[in-house]
Amino acid sequence: MLAEFSITPIDRGNEHLSPYVAKTIALIKESGLPYELHAMGTIVEGEPEEVFALIQKCHVNMRQFSSRVSTAIKIDDKVGVTGALQNKVKSVQSQMGAHE
Known part of the structure; x- marks a missing residue:
């Protein structure tokens, strides 16, 4: 399963959110799940139970600061697929090379 999510503390006003994002990324690193941080969120890959538990942990953790x-979540859950975090990007890149 791939899950892209972002967790935002709503009542932080004009503060920079990067310190809060960094605290969330620390939890994601601790999980051991493969992940990628992007400008608008983070993608993690793992078994559904692991991914949902991690997102819940990150959400609950953020509540201590706000x-x-x-929390916004987008899920791609295809049974039997692993390595999608890297393979989906490689597939698109291979198609781009074919058209250049």
Whole structure:
């Protein structure tokens, strides 16, 4: 399963959010799941139970820094597929090379 998610502390006003994102990334690293950080969120890969538990842990962790938290999640769950975090990008890149 791939899950792209972002967790935002809503009541931080004009503060930079990077310190809060860094705390979330620390939890993701601890999980041992493969992940990629992007400008608008983070993608993790793993078994559904692991991924959902991690997202819940990250959401609950953010609540200690904010009384209002927004979590957005997008999931791609294809049974039997592993390595999608890298393979999906490689597939697109190979198609791009074929058309250049």
